[in-house]
Amino acid sequence: MTTPLIQIRGLEKTFTTNESWLGQWRFRRGKFSKQKSHVHALNGVDLTIYQGETLCVVGETGCGKSTLARVIMGLAAPSAGEIDYLAERIDHLNDRQRMFFRRRMQMVFQNPYASLNPRMTVYQTLSEPISFHNPLFTQSQVDEKIEELLESVGISASSSNRYPHEFSGGQRQRQRISLARALSVEPDFIVADEPLSALDVSVQAQVLNLMMDKQEERNLSYLFITHDLAVVEHFATRVAVMYLGRICELSSRETLFGSPKHPYTQALLSAIPRLDSNTAEPIRLIGEVPTPTEKPVGCVFQARCPYANQRCYESSPAMVLQTDGSSVACHAIEEGRLWK
Amino acid sequence: MKHLKKDILHPISDTRMSHIWSGIIGDKLAVLALIIFAFYCLVALLAPLLAPFDVNDVHFMDLLNAEIAPSWITHDYRFLLGTDAQGRDLLSVILYGTRLSLTIGICAVLIQATLGICIGLVAGYLGGRIDNFLMRCADIQLSFSNMMVAIVFLAIFQSLFGMALYQQFAMIILILVIGLSEWPLFARTIRASVLAEKQQEYVDAARVMGFGSKRIMFRHILPNTLSPILVIFTIQIANAIIAEAALSFLGLGMPSSEPSLGALISEGFAYMFSGSWWICVLPSVTLIILILAMNLLGDWLRDHLNPKVYKD
Numbered sequence: 001m002t003t004p005l006i007q008i009r010g011l012e013k014t015f016t017t018n019e020s021w022l023g024q025w026r027f028r029r030g031k032f033s034k035q036k037s038h039v040h041a042l043n044g045v046d047l048t049i050y051q052g053e054t055l056c057v058v059g060e061t062g063c064g065k066s067t068l069a070r071v072i073m074g075l076a077a078p079s080a081g082e083i084d085y086l087a088e089r090i091d092h093l094n095d096r097q098r099m100f101f102r103r104r105m106q107m108v109f110q111n112p113y114a115s116l117n118p119r120m121t122v123y124q125t126l127s128e129p130i131s132f133h134n135p136l137f138t139q140s141q142v143d144e145k146i147e148e149l150l151e152s153v154g155i156s157a158s159s160s161n162r163y164p165h166e167f168s169g170g171q172r173q174r175q176r177i178s179l180a181r182a183l184s185v186e187p188d189f190i191v192a193d194e195p196l197s198a199l200d201v202s203v204q205a206q207v208l209n210l211m212m213d214k215q216e217e218r219n220l221s222y223l224f225i226t227h228d229l230a231v232v233e234h235f236a237t238r239v240a241v242m243y244l245g246r247i248c249e250l251s252s253r254e255t256l257f258g259s260p261k262h263p264y265t266q267a268l269l270s271a272i273p274r275l276d277s278n279t280a281e282p283i284r285l286i287g288e289v290p291t292p293t294e295k296p297v298g299c300v301f302q303a304r305c306p307y308a309n310q311r312c313y314e315s316s317p318a319m320v321l322q323t324d325g326s327s328v329a330c331h332a333i334e335e336g337r338l339w340k
Numbered sequence: 341m342k343h344l345k346k347d348i349l350h351p352i353s354d355t356r357m358s359h360i361w362s363g364i365i366g367d368k369l370a371v372l373a374l375i376i377f378a379f380y381c382l383v384a385l386l387a388p389l390l391a392p393f394d395v396n397d398v399h400f401m402d403l404l405n406a407e408i409a410p411s412w413i414t415h416d417y418r419f420l421l422g423t424d425a426q427g428r429d430l431l432s433v434i435l436y437g438t439r440l441s442l443t444i445g446i447c448a449v450l451i452q453a454t455l456g457i458c459i460g461l462v463a464g465y466l467g468g469r470i471d472n473f474l475m476r477c478a479d480i481q482l483s484f485s486n487m488m489v490a491i492v493f494l495a496i497f498q499s500l501f502g503m504a505l506y507q508q509f510a511m512i513i514l515i516l517v518i519g520l521s522e523w524p525l526f527a528r529t530i531r532a533s534v535l536a537e538k539q540q541e542y543v544d545a546a547r548v549m550g551f552g553s554k555r556i557m558f559r560h561i562l563p564n565t566l567s568p569i570l571v572i573f574t575i576q577i578a579n580a581i582i583a584e585a586a587l588s589f590l591g592l593g594m595p596s597s598e599p600s601l602g603a604l605i606s607e608g609f610a611y612m613f614s615g616s617w618w619i620c621v622l623p624s625v626t627l628i629i630l631i632l633a634m635n636l637l638g639d640w641l642r643d644h645l646n647p648k649v650y651k652d
Contacts, residue, residue: 073548095550102550115541119563128559129549181545 003086005189005221006049006072011081013042013067013245040292041067043245043300044081046319049189054215054222056232056253058268059242060289065225068242069193072223073107074098085189103133106182110194112174116164122150122177123160129184145184152217153180153210172203176210183214191223196231208235229272233257241265244292244300250319251326261328263305299331307332363644373636380630384439391432392420402427407616424604424619425611433599434623440600441627444515445581451519452580453573456526461557463527464534475531478524486521487586493517494592507595514593518580529572533565567645571638578634585627601627 017037025032041064049055057065070076072083074090083091090101109115116125126146131137137145147157153176159167167173175195182190192211196204208231214220226232232239232253239256241249241264249262260266267283287304290296299305299312309331317329331337364370383390393400405427411420421430463474494517498506506513537543538561546556585602587593589609594600596607601623608620 070544075544075547095552099550102548107545107548109541109545111541115545117542117546117560117564120560128551132549132551178545185549 003051004048005051005086006047006223007082007084007087008045008047008072009082009084011042011045011047011068011071011083012040012079013064013071013076014079015039015041037293038295040295041245042071042078042081043292043296045242045245045247047240047247047250049221049223051188051221052215052219053237054224054235056224056226056236056239057242058227058229058232058239060227062289062292063242064245064292065227065242066193067245069107069191069223069225073105073191074101103185104187105189105191106185106187108175108178108182108190108192108195111198112171112178113164113198115178116174116181118164121161121163122155125164125177125181126150126160126184129181133185149180149184152214153177153183155180171199172206175199175203175207179207179210179214183218186218188219189221189223191225193225194227195224196226196228204231211235229269241268244290244296246300246316246329247319248301248330249326249328251322251324251328255324255326259324261322261326261333262301262330263307263332264301299329301330305332307337309337311335364640367640369636370640373633373640376629376633377637380438380442380633383435384442387435387439391429391435393429393432395428395432395436400428400432407611407619409616410618410622421622422618424608425616430618430622433604434601434626437599437601437604437623438626438630440511440594440598441581441584441602441630444511444518444584444600445577447515448518448522448580448584449573449576451515452522452576453526453569455520455523457530457562457569459523460527460530461534461562464531465538465553465557465561471531474527478527481521482524486518486583489521490517490583490587491590491592494587498592507597510594510598514584514587517587518583522576522579525576526569526572529568530565533568534561537561537564571642571645574634574641575638578631578638581627581634582631 015038017039025034045064045068047055057068059065067076071078071091074093078091081091082089085101085104090098093101120128123146126149127142130142130145134142146160150157150160155173155176164174164177178195195211196207199207211222212235215222224231224235236253238250238252240247241256241262243264249256249260249265251261256265257269260269264285267285270281270283285304286306290300290303296316298314299308299317302308302312305312311331315331317331317334319327319329320334321327322333364374403426405419405423406425407427408414408416408419408423410422410430411417414422419429419431421434424430424433459474459478463471494513497513534557543556543560546560551560581601584593584600585605588600588602589606591606594603596603599607604623605620605627608616608618608623611617612620
């Protein structure tokens, strides 16, 4: 539980907007100048994921959650920063060197329709990674393994010759197959990029329970990306709240839901619709979400924060460990301007 | 409990082939086109058995029999469709010509497809500079008329190596020329579908598994882009046969000792106004029916595989 599995330090990712070389030239103030526009998706993320825990990353659309997942999995190269897997640096490896870590880290995707190849049967989908990563396996060993996998995610082995679109169970069955595929190489870390958001609410719970069962069985660690706070409350060990490419609060589930500290977290939590309480008035955030095309100066949340002062506009707050074990990046809390 | 589900499953197992098959049965025009195409293929395959004369026989060409009209005019039942200017039985020559034309068409399109699919996949999947370079090559290739490229190449070859060598390798050279000049059509179509498929999460999933680009391109993306390939494939065969016929008509195709349909038409054209119309018209009709059937099939496939109608 306490061994750090994945350590991320100062991770940054900048996308260059894709313009042709002619489109980069701008006519401004009487002369041509060349400029590219950038999108800063991640601005220095520090995160540690411990063995056997579920770290939920929450935040609004466009705050860099999915980019974080893709950079960790090596689907996109980071612009700066380091990613370590059990104290081995993995972010600069090429495809061949990364192969060992591909087996250890897997990913479950958001859309159960797009994440399975429509031209491959369930058997093909599962057998390909198994025989690819275990070249010495015989055919019967592969078959045995597939049967075992399908059984473990609750799909009968007899349906292994079906194509994904032939499952009448639709989304749920497909997401189970996705999970089976991720588990097929026996990873110990799974990144789940909003695996529930494309599912019906009735199906979400089943898939979530399946994921929790697998975690118990195999001592998996999850990085679970979501914007559904109800899922977080049910599932998370720790929660990281992201805003505009930065982590602004990181704490255990109980602490976060019991006493949220960062102004953004407070606003986020107050927006959960609840049946049982009518006390809290939702905190309204004023202002627009800034577009991440310019690298933010100061605190990322300054434009919408009701407690922002001059210092927030000038310098970016660091993560500070609080007395109850959570860490928060906020000048106002550091200075005690904010009571909570 | 979970396994009970499978009992109430409705297996809607329609794979692409059975989908196409059930569709083709319902469409009379498509059935007709398919039957005609199958007939042509059969005839081409069995030409040596079906032909009433042996084309390799020395007596096959006999000037005494030259320009005999079809049997329904002359009632000379030795030659069902008459004979050409060299006294060859027209039916036998047409059978062999069809065989040649179809072989050239299909082989040329196979070359086109192989080249086009590989280039299109690489350009679409790898993107960036490679994509730019390959697509500009395709643009350059497309900006020349295929006919012009073929004519220039064949003329140069004939003058460099002489007619004798050319006639020996005429078929292979024709296949190569027609095959190499039309790959951009395939490449562009494949690239467009690959660009769309690349966004799908299953490609990311394959990358996360650590599969190499080659495996992802050919095993994962290619099967999902097969519908447009199938359509172009059919129509391109017709185009290749037309191209071969046109080249032969211009005297750059098959030699008259081993005539394809185009070469026959070209030869017969000279006798058109001397009254021997059948030498030109009969091969033309054969060619036109073949092309029409291929085009009908291609059109029907395109309509039927339209993603708006057909999904998964």
